[in-house]
Amino acid sequence: MIAVINFLNSNVLWGLFAIAIPIIIHLFNLRRVKRVEFSNTSLLRRVKEESSAKRKPVELLILMSRVLGVVLLILTFARPVYKDAQNDLSLQGEVLLYLDNSFSLSVKDQGGQSAFDNAYNLSQDLVNAYPDGTIFRFIENAYSNSIATEFTKSSLTDNLTEVQQVGVDRSFEEISNRQKGQSISGDVYLVSDFQNSQGLNLLSADTTSNYFLVPAMGSDYSNVFVDSVFLQNTFLSGSVTNLLKVRLRRNDRSIDQVNLKLYIDERLSGTNQISFGEDLIVDYDFEIPIADQAINEIRISLDDPGLAFDNDYYLVINQLDKIRVLELYESNTPSFVSSLFDDNELFQFERGNSNALDNQQIESADFIIINQLSAYSNQLSNAIAGSIDNDKTILVIPSEKIAARELNRLGLSVVGDTRQRVDLDVPNYENPFFEGVFVENSQNLEMPDASILYRLVNEELSYLTFKNGRSFLSKVLSDGSLFFFTSSFDENLTTFPNHALFVPVLYKLALGSKANLSNLYYSTDDETIVYPISGQNKNNIYALRRDDVSLIPDQRQEENRLIMEIPKDQISAGHYELVLNDIAIGTLAFNIPKEESDIHSIDFDYLAELSAASNVTLLNNAGGQSVGEEIRSGIDGIPLWKYALLGALLFLFLEIILIRYL
Numbered sequence: 001m002i003a004v005i006n007f008l009n010s011n012v013l014w015g016l017f018a019i020a021i022p023i024i025i026h027l028f029n030l031r032r033v034k035r036v037e038f039s040n041t042s043l044l045r046r047v048k049e050e051s052s053a054k055r056k057p058v059e060l061l062i063l064m065s066r067v068l069g070v071v072l073l074i075l076t077f078a079r080p081v082y083k084d085a086q087n088d089l090s091l092q093g094e095v096l097l098y099l100d101n102s103f104s105l106s107v108k109d110q111g112g113q114s115a116f117d118n119a120y121n122l123s124q125d126l127v128n129a130y131p132d133g134t135i136f137r138f139i140e141n142a143y144s145n146s147i148a149t150e151f152t153k154s155s156l157t158d159n160l161t162e163v164q165q166v167g168v169d170r171s172f173e174e175i176s177n178r179q180k181g182q183s184i185s186g187d188v189y190l191v192s193d194f195q196n197s198q199g200l201n202l203l204s205a206d207t208t209s210n211y212f213l214v215p216a217m218g219s220d221y222s223n224v225f226v227d228s229v230f231l232q233n234t235f236l237s238g239s240v241t242n243l244l245k246v247r248l249r250r251n252d253r254s255i256d257q258v259n260l261k262l263y264i265d266e267r268l269s270g271t272n273q274i275s276f277g278e279d280l281i282v283d284y285d286f287e288i289p290i291a292d293q294a295i296n297e298i299r300i301s302l303d304d305p306g307l308a309f310d311n312d313y314y315l316v317i318n319q320l321d322k323i324r325v326l327e328l329y330e331s332n333t334p335s336f337v338s339s340l341f342d343d344n345e346l347f348q349f350e351r352g353n354s355n356a357l358d359n360q361q362i363e364s365a366d367f368i369i370i371n372q373l374s375a376y377s378n379q380l381s382n383a384i385a386g387s388i389d390n391d392k393t394i395l396v397i398p399s400e401k402i403a404a405r406e407l408n409r410l411g412l413s414v415v416g417d418t419r420q421r422v423d424l425d426v427p428n429y430e431n432p433f434f435e436g437v438f439v440e441n442s443q444n445l446e447m448p449d450a451s452i453l454y455r456l457v458n459e460e461l462s463y464l465t466f467k468n469g470r471s472f473l474s475k476v477l478s479d480g481s482l483f484f485f486t487s488s489f490d491e492n493l494t495t496f497p498n499h500a501l502f503v504p505v506l507y508k509l510a511l512g513s514k515a516n517l518s519n520l521y522y523s524t525d526d527e528t529i530v531y532p533i534s535g536q537n538k539n540n541i542y543a544l545r546r547d548d549v550s551l552i553p554d555q556r557q558e559e560n561r562l563i564m565e566i567p568k569d570q571i572s573a574g575h576y577e578l579v580l581n582d583i584a585i586g587t588l589a590f591n592i593p594k595e596e597s598d599i600h601s602i603d604f605d606y607l608a609e610l611s612a613a614s615n616v617t618l619l620n621n622a623g624g625q626s627v628g629e630e631i632r633s634g635i636d637g638i639p640l641w642k643y644a645l646l647g648a649l650l651f652l653f654l655e656i657i658l659i660r661y662l
Contacts (some may be wrong), residue, residue, distance in 0.1 A: 173199025
């Protein structure tokens with residue numbers, strides 16, 4: 001594109017005829033006068049001729065100054081603009097504005113202005129840069145209005161004043177999908193701190209729209225935040241110790257120490273001062289008091305002098321999604337398994353007679369115990385093979401009388417063993433399977449004994465062994481989670497079911513069968529959450545309540561589980577009661593996504609790389625212009641009237657100097 005200068009008020013150029021005025025004045029000053037002769041004026045004549053010779057160049061300079069002053073003054077009112085390929089934005093008549101109002105924009109600059117204030121000002125600036133009559137559409141993280149709503153320049157300016165920061169982050173892929181869902185094209189402005197750049201690389205593929213990246217960032221971004229929290233043991237039991245493991249992270253090294261506090265039901269339960277030293281990550285454990293292992297609301301508090309929006313972290317450890325345990329038994333099977341799992345708040349226990357298998361029972365179970373069956377039918381072996389493929393956990397406890405070839409039908413490779421009765425060896429305390437089971441790791445622990453009936457050939461990992469090195473409990477080498485005891489649990493063959501180790505071992509196997517046993521907390525931008533309920537009644541309508549605010553999310557019930565679609569635009573960090581018929585039946589905790597807390601500087605190099613595409617433009621203040629000026633320059637060109645006015649004033653001043661001193 002060739003560089004050109006346009007005039008926004010070209011009609012004013014007719015005023016250039018005004019340059020005739022100083023020319024006429026100059027000509028009148030040169031008119032001839034009548035000569036009067038005196039006899040004694042020869043000296044004066046010579047002086048006058050010399051003065052006239054000097055005066056003519058000065059008068060020409062004065063004329064030029066006047067002419068150029070008038071020309072530049074006329075050009076000032078004609079509003080000249082300069083435009084070339086560098087500042088041609090080829091703007092369209094419809095505009096979509098995305099304003100990032102997530103909490104990551106809480107960082108402040110040296111003047112105390114937050115990045116969100118900066119983003120707001122930039123948004124107002126670019127809206128004002130467009131001419132009246134432009135159609136605007138608007139979107140922010142809370143989705144408080146429909147993207148299909150059309151705004152005028154005035155109404156969008158008013159709407160921007162009502163936008164508040166929310167604990168919801170949106171990827172640019174989400175924004176793009178929402179835009180495409182409404183078939184919106186035109187000029188798309190993304191005003192953000194670009195902490196979440198997911199989907200930005202897809203912008204260049206959409207050639208129907210012009211994308212403008214508008215960075216907004218404060219300079220002070222030091223922050224300490226909770227990276228993750230989890231229980232050492234995924235279940236609570238009075239006989240097993242439990243720790244709440246907290247991981248803290250800082251995004252730079254300017255903050256070295258913070259005070260960490262644990263509140264249980266708003267009672268201070270623990271506190272400590274955490275020092276990072278040279279690390280960016282530090283872990284700390286809070287012991288959960290036994291008296292408080294009931295329904296609890298937990299809050300972790302940080303005294304972080306940096307950003308305050310993420311200084312409180314909310315947890316709930318009371319409600320666990322029950323694990324479906326199925327025991328397949330025969331008429332003479334001992335009842336120790338049912339006494340262990342039945343009537344336990346952690347498990348939903350069922351028994352299924354192997355002579356009348358219910359495939360639906362097997363499909364819905366998380367943990368299947370094949371307890372001392374004398375034979376395995378084709379139906380059972382096929383169902384177990386399918387369960388392994390579906391990532392269910394299978395535990396096989398063999399019968400004393402079953403043949404090895406029957407066991408092999410379940411994917412086991414076993415042979416008969418010595419049937420020698422041997423004591424079990426002390427567990428390997430380094431094995432994560434036993435983490436939290438023992439108060440202290442003693443090598444003098446009294447262990448049960450058992451008869452070695454079988455030896456597992458396709459063993460992947462041994463959890464419990466005999467003192468002679470043979471395996472007692474092993475994980476089978478397979479694509480799924482198949483476990484095998486090498487001894488029957490008959491009383492005349494082992495003392496293991498009566499030993500204190502029996503309960504935590506079977507609980508660990510059961511709890512390991514469910515990847516997401518329970519959520520201590522959810523993120524405010526989680527779209528779907530699952531909550532266990534007792535029974536199922538599709539007429540029940542559940543609500544989330546916090547203080548005086550009550551939300552009724554979209555919901556459905558499946559197999560004693562409540563599945564809720566969370567309204568991300570309305571959920572904030574904190575504890576919410578799950579309410580049915582105005583009665584609280586449980587508690588859920590929500591926290592701001594940690595991505596909002598892990599704040600970092602904008603990668604301008606990456607944004608500049610994206611702007612190499614023909615339909616992507618990076619707008620910033622690097623050239624000394626505001627965003628509004630950049631946009632106006634893209635619409636009309638770079639305004640030159642200021643320079644024309646300065647030139648006119650300069651030549652006026654030059655004229656005064658010439659007249660006064662020459």
